[in-house]
Amino acid sequence: MKRPILLLPLAVFALFLVTAGWRLAAGRDDTIRSRVIGQPIPAFALGPAVPGRIGVASGDLMTGKPRLLNVFASWCVPCGVEAPQLMELNRRGIPIDAIAVRDRPEDVARFLADYGNPFQRIGLDRDTRVQISLGSSGVPETFVIDGHGIIRHQHIGVISPEDVGELVAAYEAAR
């Protein structure tokens, strides 16, 4: 080798290769670290999403007992997919409240008629203001809120049957 400098590009590339290979081998960590865990929920009061039922206010989530808060919408297809899992959580005795985002009462009523109603209270968040202040950026999302209004767990996306255990555990931990 007359000019060792010519090896430099190869060395730089090898470094890239090792880093990228390590990164691939380590597996992709898709967990989005929640920034709201440990934060208190904002103060809000939402009117009922379905006529004749009760809406949700922040005070309802500070009764001393933990609750789940599900953010959904009738127009959101994945929300229908997670409905059986919410029913299952409800059957296990976990109280769930919900916020319907950018929705209409008649659509929410139809959604509940189609998929069942695991919710004790459903508030209507017409302009997504409450959703955003909760730190939620999409539907569906589910929060575990302890009895003092502190967010203990945030589940982003659909609750698949495998996720039920994780939510039950988070609920138990919040007690």
Next chain:
Amino acid sequence: MMAEAGLAALWIAAALCLLQLCAGVSASLGEGQVLRPMIRPVAIAQGALAALSFLLLIQLFLVTDLSVKLVAANSHSAKPWLYKFAGTWGNHEGSMLLWVAVLAIAGAAVAAFERRVSERTLIATLAAQAAIGLGFYGFLLIASNPFERLNPAPLEGNGLNPLLQDPGLALHPPTLYLGYVGISVAFSFAVGALVTRDVGPLFARAMRSWVLGAWVFLTLGITAGSYWAYYELGWGGWWFWDPVENASLMPWLAATALLHSATVLATRGGLRVWTIMLAVIAFSMSMIGTFLVRSGILTSVHSFAVDPRRGLFILILLGLYIGGALTLFALRAGTIREGSTFEPISREGGLVTNNVFLSAILGVVVIGTLYPLGLEAATGEKLSVGAPYFNAAAGPLALALMAIMAAGPLLKWRRDRLQELARRIWLPMALAAATLVALLLLAPGIGLLPLLGLTLALGTAAASIAPLWKRNLRRTPLFIWGMVIAHLGIAVTIAGMASASAFTKETLVAARLGETVEVGPYALRFEGVEPLAGPNWTAIEARLVATRGGGSPMLMKPQARMFNSPVTETTEADIATLPAGQLYTVLGREDDQGRWQLRLWWKPFVTFIWLGGAMVALGGFLSLIGRLGREQRPKAEKL
């Protein structure tokens, strides 16, 4: 039947590719001389079959054959035909097939048309092209078969991501790929020349026209992609420093440097090792970009169909190809004889400085793009690098590069004198100084980068026309015109960027019906909203009447669209292009008091960004036909 034919064509093309590689290697080693005559025809047949396979996939999408998994997953029978067509490459498998098809067609074109380099170098080049091809055929056939069947076939497809349902999808990926993958030819040429140690002006001239061709498409693809993002995403920005955007910018920067260094090699025989290095880097950047996109290793708005196993497959290919080429480079480059030398103040000196700055910008972009990866590997910390870093680091370098671009074409080859240069460039410099003073007086408080950007853009625009000064315009060779127009295009683009970043006015309001909102010199009256139905979407469309002073009113109709399959909302901005800039309107949501969110921008001269991009591509194209015409002429005289 059609899917099976497509798959068969792909397998046969892969087999021909293997044959091309083996025959090429054995002929290069000197043993398989009898195989030599078959290499060119095999390369052409391989290109034709890969193209056929791609055309068959397009046909499957056009007829919406839902028994093909890829079609069912990414198309829908109710989609307009243009999006069925363009949907072919709006997914992982289809876009990889396009990738491979372009690679094979580029190799076929070299086999069919390249007569300038020595036959030995050409055969080594085609063998290198086949080696790259083989890996990617393997990737397609093993890990991403686009023709896989689905049994039973579903009744309806899943539909295409609505953001992609836009004419931009028909234009942007194919042109980008032609450039992005077409640059593979430079890589193969470099490997071929390293194998045969035949790095001379003739080789540079041959490689330069192929690079130029790919570079024109790459320029067009980036420009089209930038405009597409600008109007489709509804964010009003034209470049987001997204990893995937950077993945197309990196090969462009390397290819631009390569074009200029190849000119030194072609004209003066210098910069041999450096030119080979750049040729290897340019396509390596394309491959690394493909890896970054396909492995999902970096988060980007472009990541679709992310699969780590696919990432590993491409990473292994990268290791083989780039590692192999760089090893060959390390072994052979030391034996390449350098050509003639030159003085620092000379055309060569200017081109070298150009290369230094382009490489520095490339370095800035590479570091910014890969930094999150490296940091996470080292400390486990996650972060993303955004516009503040890129603008601050690449901006000043780009401006310095532009100053060099102004002076470079006015320098003489071999040696020149600064006084001479000053005599040629005083007028553009005076113009730049006048612009600077005018801007400081008329637009106090303007940012430093936009200020210098506009100043340099005007000076450089004037300087780039200077090579035409005192020339007989009719007898000026086409490649000079090409250079002038491309350099002018860069100045126009920079002027557009500087103007858009310095003078853009933005208004975000919640407006009631009948209310009037002002943005920049325009007043927009909000006349109403109405529902609207398209072939596979419904929308709410706003009517805004825009007037400037006492001028005639313009109707603007931005939409908020709701697509049926898959269910997604998109904003369709309405943009009015006027001589002095663009009025950009976006409709948001209705609030509970019946007010509508409106986002309005007035962007003076923003269109210059893409106009300049198109001029750069046109310049490259003129330069290409000018060079080719020049090479053809002596032959024609002989006949």
